[in-house]
Amino acid sequence: MLTKDSKSEISADQPVIEIRDLHKSYGDLEVLKGVSMTAPRGHVTSLIGSSGSGKSTLLRCANLLEDSQRGEILFNGEPILWKGDGPHRRPADRKQVTRIRTNLSMVFQQFNLWAHMTILENVMEAPVTVLGRDRKEVEEKARIYLDKVGIGDKCDVYPAQMSGGQQQRAAIARALCMEPQALLFDEPTSALDPELEQEVIKVIKALAEEGRTMIIVTHDMRMASDISDHVVFLHKGLIEEEGHPSELFGKPKSERLKQFLSATVPA
Numbered sequence: 299m300l301t302k303d304s305k306s307e308i309s310a311d312q313p314v315i316e317i318r319d320l321h322k323s324y325g326d327l328e329v330l331k332g333v334s335m336t337a338p339r340g341h342v343t344s345l346i347g348s349s350g351s352g353k354s355t356l357l358r359c360a361n362l363l364e365d366s367q368r369g370e371i372l373f374n375g376e377p378i379l380w381k382g383d384g385p386h387r388r389p390a391d392r393k394q395v396t397r398i399r400t401n402l403s404m405v406f407q408q409f410n411l412w413a414h415m416t417i418l419e420n421v422m423e424a425p426v427t428v429l430g431r432d433r434k435e436v437e438e439k440a441r442i443y444l445d446k447v448g449i450g451d452k453c454d455v456y457p458a459q460m461s462g463g464q465q466q467r468a469a470i471a472r473a474l475c476m477e478p479q480a481l482l483f484d485e486p487t488s489a490l491d492p493e494l495e496q497e498v499i500k501v502i503k504a505l506a507e508e509g510r511t512m513i514i515v516t517h518d519m520r521m522a523s524d525i526s527d528h529v530v531f532l533h534k535g536l537i538e539e540e541g542h543p544s545e546l547f548g549k550p551k552s553e554r555l556k557q558f559l560s561a562t563v564p565a
């Protein structure tokens with residue numbers, strides 16, 4: 299049985315996120331021109347494409363950080379309610395948006411940690427202030443998640459005292475501490491030096507192996523190929539090609555994808 303508010307009653311084959319024919323413009327600039335994609339439960343979906351193709355916009359729309367003008371977004375089968383049309387379309391129910399957004403956690407390229415808070419405080423912040431969870435219980439969980447990403451010894455350190463790779467792992471622990479139904483990553487390794495990139499990729503791989511639902515925007519074709527169940531190639535606001543990584547990377551069909559891969563995949 300499917301109900302709106304109960305996680306336990308949602309069936310395993312119900313996608314966490316489903317986007318249907320989404321259109322999004324910034325003023326006159328049409329960025330998404332009718333995109334449909336799903337984040338199936340327990341699966342990793344990667345989004346690839348050139349800079350400016352609309353990947354971040356799509357992820358931000360999925361997370362309800364951006365409005366869109368046409369198309370549907372469903373969370374566990376529950377459609378987002380809209381009021382108004384086209385450029386005037388807005389979510390009709392703020393409570394619905396908040397409830398859904400707290401079930402999705404985003405990890406950004408630039409970590410976005412609070413500089414004035416220790417790592418432990420950073421990880422505890424949203425569960426305590428946004429979800430109203432008990433401080434002590436959250437602290438226990440925060441320490442577990444920091445251990446999990448390999449920086450359990452950094453609880454009392456400030457972000458500026460850590461490497462980029464450690465900061466990004468703290469940001470992942472922070473996302474996990476919300477215990478979301480899906481994790482959304484926007485180029486999580488792009489700001490990192492190659493050797494620090496690997497420590498973050500290792501954490502993301504481990505999360506994939508645990509069967510977490512994830513959408514990952516990445517320029518790292520090796521990671522996308524290794525961990526994805528499904529890869530979507532976005533080109534100028536439309537899905538040009540999508541499929542299993544072995545097909546998409548092994549036997550790309552479209553000329554644009556072939557070109558993109560030859561420019562991005564190291565020989």
Ligand SMILES: Nc1ncnc2c1ncn2[C@@H]1O[C@H](COP(=O)(O)OP(=O)(O)O)[C@@H](O)[C@H]1O
Nearest residue numbers: 324327329347348349350351352353354355356
């Ligand atoms: N807030 C914004 N206002 C206006 N244009 C934007 C905004 N965000 C993104 N864009 C434009 O939308 C297009 C897609 O951007 P984006 O989704 O960031 O692409 P990607 O993540 O694939 O590089 C680009 O042309 C970009 O300049």
Ligand SMILES: [Mg+2]
Nearest residue numbers: 353354355485
């Ligand atoms: Mg982007």
